[in-house]
Amino acid sequence: MKKILVANLLALFFLFSWGSVMAQEESFPCKAANPELKKLFAGQKIAQLYVHACYGPGLQAMASSYLKASGMAPKIIEDPEGGIPDDTDYVNWTCKYSMGNIADNNPATAWVEGVNGYGIGEVLIVPCLDLNMPVKIWAGYGKSASSFSNNSRPKVVRLAIIQAEMDGATQYGTVYKNLHMVSQSIVVLKDINGYQNLPTPYFKPSTYRDGENQLDYTYFLGLEIIEVYKGDKWDDTCISEIRNKD
Numbered sequence: 001m002k003k004i005l006v007a008n009l010l011a012l013f014f015l016f017s018w019g020s021v022m023a024q025e026e027s028f029p030c031k032a033a034n035p036e037l038k039k040l041f042a043g044q045k046i047a048q049l050y051v052h053a054c055y056g057p058g059l060q061a062m063a064s065s066y067l068k069a070s071g072m073a074p075k076i077i078e079d080p081e082g083g084i085p086d087d088t089d090y091v092n093w094t095c096k097y098s099m100g101n102i103a104d105n106n107p108a109t110a111w112v113e114g115v116n117g118y119g120i121g122e123v124l125i126v127p128c129l130d131l132n133m134p135v136k137i138w139a140g141y142g143k144s145a146s147s148f149s150n151n152s153r154p155k156v157v158r159l160a161i162i163q164a165e166m167d168g169a170t171q172y173g174t175v176y177k178n179l180h181m182v183s184q185s186i187v188v189l190k191d192i193n194g195y196q197n198l199p200t201p202y203f204k205p206s207t208y209r210d211g212e213n214q215l216d217y218t219y220f221l222g223l224e225i226i227e228v229y230k231g232d233k234w235d236d237t238c239i240s241e242i243r244n245k246d
Contacts, residue, residue, distance in 0.1 A: 027087050028058035028172075030095040033065045033114065037123050040162055041224050045180045049164065052173040054128035057091050059099040063124040065114035067097040067236060099124060107142030107240040113225065118152050119237040123224045125162060126242045131219050134245045137198040139189045140229075141238040148193040152237040155191070156227035160184045161203040162220040165210070176218060191229045198242065 039046055052058035060066060074089035095101075101109035103126065113119030129135060140153035161183045164176035185201040200221060207214050221242070228237050 029091045030060040030098045034061040035064045037064045049176050051127045055104040056100045057095045062099040067112035067114040069096040103243045107138045110141045110238040110240040112238045118228045118235045126221045135198045136195045138241040142240040150233040152231040153229045155229045158224040160222035162222050164218045
């Protein structure tokens with residue numbers, strides 16, 4: 001009887017401990033960008049790319065850089081009873097200017113490149129676009145008129161259609177493999193604080209074989225900054241939104 005009781009207690013301890021670990025893993029602070037994405041714009045392949053979601057924390061790997069938040073990080077609030085800490089404010093702070101803002105339907109947030117200068121040559125990959133539908137962009141920081149004019153905005157961009165194969169899924173996102181560029185175009189953007197059309201490069205969707213299965217390729221839109229409208233105060237180049245039209 002004692003052995004059964006001990007076994008049950010151990011099982012319950014493992015269950016609650018595992019649940020606690022899994023819950024903690026749902027926190028995705030932004031830690032590093034993904035400079036390897038530049039290979040795609042140089043005509044090279046990327047072996048694998050993890051896509052976490054359509055927007056929100058966890059998308060730092062979808063851009064070659066992003067501006068790190070300044071100031072003191074918010075505190076992680078510990079649970080006095082030993083439960084899961086509340087790190088929501090901390091996570092949002094680490095991802096303040098990351099790719100998680102690019103399609104959240106909120107022009108008051110923005111992806112901001114994170115290198116010295118105007119971000120020429122920095123790239124991003126936009127998840128979850130329907131490339132059979134029109135795409136629009138809010139180039140610049142749409143938070144306010146002053147935020148727009150004070151920061152730099154992309155003027156000339158190179159767009160790329162990136163082809164990928166499915167490579168499985170995790171509990172939180174999807175993994176793709178064999179990513180490479182199949183078409184590209186140069187687009188000159190207007191310097192307006194609002195949405196404008198973003199004509200995507202032409203491509204012809206195709207399929208591939210995975211064992212006995214015939215599957216559709218997945219296609220992403222990539223963007224490279226070629227030239228900018230310079231900001232009145234800062235050289236940081238911002239993009240608030242890239243999304244399909246409603």
